[in-house]
Amino acid sequence: NRGPYQAHEVTFAGLAPGARYTYRIGDGSPDGWSAPYTFALPDPDQPLRVIVLGDSRSDMEAWGDVITAVAEHDPAFVVSTGDLISDGRDMNDWNMWFEEAKDVFPRIPFMPTLGNHENSSPNYIASFALPRNASREEWAEQFYCVDAGPSRWLGMNSELHLGAQAGWLDTVLADDSSPWVFAAFHRPAYSGSKSRGEGNLDIRRIWSPGFDAHGVAVAWQGHDHFYLRTKSIRGEEIVEDGAGTIYVTAGGAGAPLYDIETNRWTEYAEKAYHYVVLDITTERVEATVYRRPD
Numbered sequence: 001n002r003g004p005y006q007a008h009e010v011t012f013a014g015l016a017p018g019a020r021y022t023y024r025i026g027d028g029s030p031d032g033w034s035a036p037y038t039f040a041l042p043d044p045d046q047p048l049r050v051i052v053l054g055d056s057r058s059d060m061e062a063w064g065d066v067i068t069a070v071a072e073h074d075p076a077f078v079v080s081t082g083d084l085i086s087d088g089r090d091m092n093d094w095n096m097w098f099e100e101a102k103d104v105f106p107r108i109p110f111m112p113t114l115g116n117h118e119n120s121s122p123n124y125i126a127s128f129a130l131p132r133n134a135s136r137e138e139w140a141e142q143f144y145c146v147d148a149g150p151s152r153w154l155g156m157n158s159e160l161h162l163g164a165q166a167g168w169l170d171t172v173l174a175d176d177s178s179p180w181v182f183a184a185f186h187r188p189a190y191s192g193s194k195s196r197g198e199g200n201l202d203i204r205r206i207w208s209p210g211f212d213a214h215g216v217a218v219a220w221q222g223h224d225h226f227y228l229r230t231k232s233i234r235g236e237e238i239v240e241d242g243a244g245t246i247y248v249t250a251g252g253a254g255a256p257l258y259d260i261e262t263n264r265w266t267e268y269a270e271k272a273y274h275y276v277v278l279d280i281t282t283e284r285v286e287a288t289v290y291r292r293p294d
Helices: 060-071 091-100 122-127 162-173 201-206 208-214
Strands: 020-023 037-040 048-053 077-080 144-148 151-155 180-184 218-221 227-230 246-250 266-270 273-280 285-292
Touching: 048 060, 048 246, 060 091, 060 273, 060 285, 091 122, 151 162, 162 201, 162 208, 201 208, 246 273
Parallel strands: 048 077, 151 180, 180 218, 218 246
Antiparallel strands: 020 037, 048 273, 144 151, 227 246, 227 266, 273 285
16 A cells, blocks of 8 residues: 555575674665664574564554563564554555564564464565475465574464465474474464453364474464463363473564453463563473563
């Protein structure tokens, strides 16, 4: 709705783990350059810090508060569980959203997943440069896999191609030797919304068997605007810690908060804006949830 525009991508190759780099963006003219920006690649000898958040749409002040606080933790990257903006077809929404993160995104990589509010818009694909390792080229950047330190991350699309992604999941995890595997997506398999119920059975029945088979440690979800952590689940049954997947709904980065109705799957839940900080080593993952704005 803003008329024609161009989106540019530049790929850096051969960067060294643990190194810090400085860059500028420009149009080639003498005065057409940004300030210098600095970013660092993860140091393999240090714990990997990752932040997970979701559902940043609607309240740009709350989103700005969350993403500014996130940057203070200096993560290697940030993962979103979808619904970044209210309407992915509206470039005005994207511009306001990026404006709130303009001091953060130049130095901290961002790994989004598609939510229903993105409306599968080309604006989403144009706004990010994501790995093109989906099972078909026409689905490139709609879902993808990333290796980082001792972890493998699956960014999945809960809006389309569920069955195809179940097969793709088996393929990308068939030879996986990572100590930790995480999946991130929007519509939750297990949750506790007072208005929307305990989760989405299509996600639960189509994807969760693959999570069970390949030992996915945590499934990071959005869509429901609160924080909720389940017990360890395998085969739609509650199992002892470490024997199944924990499903965490992290949907509190700016969208209107929802009322919670806990159920037998629920370990803990809270209605609050928030984000989750993960410190990951080969032996351990420590997660700390931060309420905002306090």
